[in-house]
Amino acid sequence: MYVAVKGGERAIDNAHRLLAHARRGDPAVPEVAPAQIREQLTLAVDRVMTEGSLYDRDLAAIAIKQARGDLVEAAFLVRAFRSTLPRFGASEPVDTAAMQVARRVSATFKDIPGGQVLGPTFDYTHRLVDFLLEAGADVPEPARAPADETAMPRVTDLLGHDDLIERNPPGDPDAPVPDLTREPLDLPAGRDLRLQNLARGDEGFILALGYSTQRGFGRTHPFAGEIRLGEVEVELFSEDLGFAVPLGDITVTECQMVNQFKGSATEPPRFTRGYGLAFGHCERKTMGMALVDRALRAGELGEEVKAPAQDEEFVLMHSDNVQATGFVEHLKLPHYVDFQAELGLIREIAGRQAGDEPLKEAAE
Amino acid sequence: MATVARATVGELAALDAMAGDRAEMLRAPEIGLVMVRGRIGGDGAPFNLGEATVTRAAVALPDGVIGFGHVMGRDKDKARLSALADALWQAPATRDAVEALLAPVRARIAAETTLKRERAAATRVDFFTMVRGDN
Numbered sequence: 001m002y003v004a005v006k007g008g009e010r011a012i013d014n015a016h017r018l019l020a021h022a023r024r025g026d027p028a029v030p031e032v033a034p035a036q037i038r039e040q041l042t043l044a045v046d047r048v049m050t051e052g053s054l055y056d057r058d059l060a061a062i063a064i065k066q067a068r069g070d071l072v073e074a075a076f077l078v079r080a081f082r083s084t085l086p087r088f089g090a091s092e093p094v095d096t097a098a099m100q101v102a103r104r105v106s107a108t109f110k111d112i113p114g115g116q117v118l119g120p121t122f123d124y125t126h127r128l129v130d131f132l133l134e135a136g137a138d139v140p141e142p143a144r145a146p147a148d149e150t151a152m153p154r155v156t157d158l159l160g161h162d163d164l165i166e167r168n169p170p171g172d173p174d175a176p177v178p179d180l181t182r183e184p185l186d187l188p189a190g191r192d193l194r195l196q197n198l199a200r201g202d203e204g205f206i207l208a209l210g211y212s213t214q215r216g217f218g219r220t221h222p223f224a225g226e227i228r229l230g231e232v233e234v235e236l237f238s239e240d241l242g243f244a245v246p247l248g249d250i251t252v253t254e255c256q257m258v259n260q261f262k263g264s265a266t267e268p269p270r271f272t273r274g275y276g277l278a279f280g281h282c283e284r285k286t287m288g289m290a291l292v293d294r295a296l297r298a299g300e301l302g303e304e305v306k307a308p309a310q311d312e313e314f315v316l317m318h319s320d321n322v323q324a325t326g327f328v329e330h331l332k333l334p335h336y337v338d339f340q341a342e343l344g345l346i347r348e349i350a351g352r353q354a355g356d357e358p359l360k361e362a363a364e
Numbered sequence: 365m366a367t368v369a370r371a372t373v374g375e376l377a378a379l380d381a382m383a384g385d386r387a388e389m390l391r392a393p394e395i396g397l398v399m400v401r402g403r404i405g406g407d408g409a410p411f412n413l414g415e416a417t418v419t420r421a422a423v424a425l426p427d428g429v430i431g432f433g434h435v436m437g438r439d440k441d442k443a444r445l446s447a448l449a450d451a452l453w454q455a456p457a458t459r460d461a462v463e464a465l466l467a468p469v470r471a472r473i474a475a476e477t478t479l480k481r482e483r484a485a486a487t488r489v490d491f492f493t494m495v496r497g498d499n
Contacts, residue, residue: 115489168408169409195402199413247416277413279414
């Protein structure tokens with residue numbers, strides 16, 4: 001029998017009041033302001049912007065505070081916020097070659113135009129807890145050196161001149177760019193749609209898949225051709241004005257993986273590429289993304305598809321942590337009726353096996 | 365426009381006095397989204413990277429000049445001031461005043477860019493070859 005029930009409003013209200021209290025923590029400790037999160041927990045902000053798929057540092061900072069530091073929950077809040085806003089249009093593709101570079105390293109070429117610029121990195125730190133941060137020591141002024149005007153071409157462009165590495169087809173400028181926020185994900189997906197999916201995908205999931213390719217599940221023999229971090233200008237084509245207007249700068253991280261490729265019936269042996277791009281400073285994410293991007297090209301490059309990272313449906317349908325958390329966590333919501341039905345069934349079967357077999361008789 | 369987009373509300377605030385009560389709000393500041401695109405491999409076909417919040421506004425001057433403002437973020441005041449800057453810059457009578465207002469903004473942005481470049485440059489690696497042994 002189906003019995004509709006309702007209730008729990010008071011419990012829910014009180015639970016949310018208790019949540020606000022727990023969020024605040026010890027009142028003797030000063031409350032954290034969103035601006036402090038924005039300025040001092042920048043990599044958390046970057047991750048929330050990337051996985052929330054919305055570039056807005058202030059908004060991501062508030063979401064992190066509201067979510068008590070739960071970054072998946074914060075991405076969920078950001079996604080919900082964006083769904084309330086109209087879309088003005090799409091930007092011109094950002095030009096990462098013209099990036100105002102804060103960091104740029106290549107693991108394949110030592111001497112590249114513009115050089116190896118380490119920027120603000122955890123690399124080469126000793127991973128020892130710094131107790132000075134607890135004491136609140138003053139931060140020394142960063143060192144400065146004369147900045148020359150040497151351009152920093154993408155490393156993959158340097159190899160491209162010799163045709164030793166595949167080129168990226170420019171695509172049809174008039175073709176619509178598929179958008180999974182507008183149309184449900186349709187498989188098989190083009191590389192453009194896959195990259196959109198991976199760019200907003202969960203860092204942990206993408207990282208694990210990328211790692212799996214290194215361990216042999218869809219090996220791609222990668223080299224980090226280049227990782228660069230910096231600001232790029234965003235331009236919007238204005239219908240009112242008839243030309244592209246600059247909106248300001250955003251910080252992005254780009255990763256170019258260069259992968260071994262022994263050639264196929266139609267393609268000469270040369271290096272292939274995997275690509276990663278995401279909002280903010282997120283090297284782990286973009287490196288994983290580039291590995292998975294390349295792994296997902298297995299079919300296109302005539303490689304055997306046998307590992308999870310090469311399986312488009314497996315990767316694309318499970319990468320989104322907002323979707324994933326929604327479906328996993330919905331199991332917490334009342335399933336009393338479903339479970340009652342299952343319980344009834346099990347009781348009946350158990351009863352039959354115990355000797356009295358009402359169902360069997362009825363079936364006969 | 366590139367300068368205005370990177371200016372702060374404080375730096376643009378004087379535009380209000382410059383416009384007086386002549387400017388009419390044509391489109392009230394509105395917050396929305398722009399889908400930011402990248403290119404596959406940096407130089408290939410475009411793909412949708414993710415969205416950014418953008419605020420836009422439009423103002424009109426009595427002589428029919430229309431100014432548009434589009435800025436990243438959700439600051440309605442900044443979008444309105446940007447539209448005002450665009451309109452006042454188009455009007456010959458106020459162009460010089462707008463340029464004068466933007467000159468220190470340009471200088472500030474240039475100084476910040478230089479500082480960032482110099483700080484990055486200090487982290488550039490100078491490789492040197494270790495002295496080889498005799499074998």
